[in-house]
Amino acid sequence: MADKKTESKRDKFVRIAEARTNKILNMVELLGNCSNSNIYEYTTSDVNQIFGAIESAVKDAKKKFSAQDTEKTTKFSLKK
Numbered sequence: 001m002a003d004k005k006t007e008s009k010r011d012k013f014v015r016i017a018e019a020r021t022n023k024i025l026n027m028v029e030l031l032g033n034c035s036n037s038n039i040y041e042y043t044t045s046d047v048n049q050i051f052g053a054i055e056s057a058v059k060d061a062k063k064k065f066s067a068q069d070t071e072k073t074t075k076f077s078l079k080k
Contacts, residue, residue, distance in 0.1 A: 028054075 007015070031050070034040050 004012075034042070
């Protein structure tokens with residue numbers, strides 16, 4: 001691994017994105033452990049809320065990588 005001071009933007013992205021992605025994948029795996037109904041009690045509504053929140057966060061994060069998201073779609077103007 002290159003010295004962090006001389007690390008390219010690409011190398012920095014790869015290093016950080018891999019580490020963060022692996023953390024997320026690990027946490028999703030841990031969340032899956034909560035599906036053991038011998039230990040936990042949950043409803044379908046609970047599961048839908050959990051995965052709805054996760055899916056929404058993934059969608060928001062993915063939008064940040066889109067070129068379309070760099071420009072705000074709604075701009076304020078008093079001109080007609």
